[in-house]
Amino acid sequence: xxxxxTIDSAVYEGLRDVLQRYPVVATVAYQPDSxxxxxLRARIDPARVVPxxxxxxxxxxxxxxxxxxxxxxxxxYADPNTGFNCGWHRDEDHPELGPVHxxxxxxxxxxxxxxxxxxxxxxxxxxxxSALDRLFETQIIELMSER
Numbered sequence: 780x781x782x783x784x785t786i787d788s789a790v791y792e793g794l795r796d797v798l799q800r801y802p803v804v805a806t807v808a809y810q811p812d813s814x815x816x817x818x819l820r821a822r823i824d825p826a827r828v829v830p831x832x833x834x835x836x837x838x839x840x841x842x843x844x845x846x847x848x849x850x851x852x853x854x855x856y857a858d859p860n861t862g863f864n865c866g867w868h869r870d871e872d873h874p875e876l877g878p879v880h881x882x883x884x885x886x887x888x889x890x891x892x893x894x895x896x897x898x899x900x901x902x903x904x905x906x907x908x909s910a911l912d913r914l915f916e917t918q919i920i921e922l923m924s925e926r
Contacts, residue, residue: 801911820841840854861886863885880895880896
């Protein structure tokens, strides 16, 4: 899924810095490359995820766009080892849930959930750090224990 709107290179540099400083992240790269920065992909150290996963590296994909005095983003985690994926999306896909929603899919169940979400901060770097904290400190642990 691609977001509409414009890209701000300075924002992507800040988001890349957040990802590089986050403890579970092994590598960060622009997608498709450092010239055409459409998104960021962070590869996660599987040994640092709770519960541990592996051997393949999970990833966090981050897209950020600006348009009509609004920001749109997608912060999405995917684990190729378990098939579990989840993320926060600020887009126009689920207007009934408000501007931001959290969605997840647990493999082996019929659960594909969408629920309203929000962040206290407005700065992209602060939103990303908060999302990573929620993801690695609570969401993966809670949602994977439901399996």
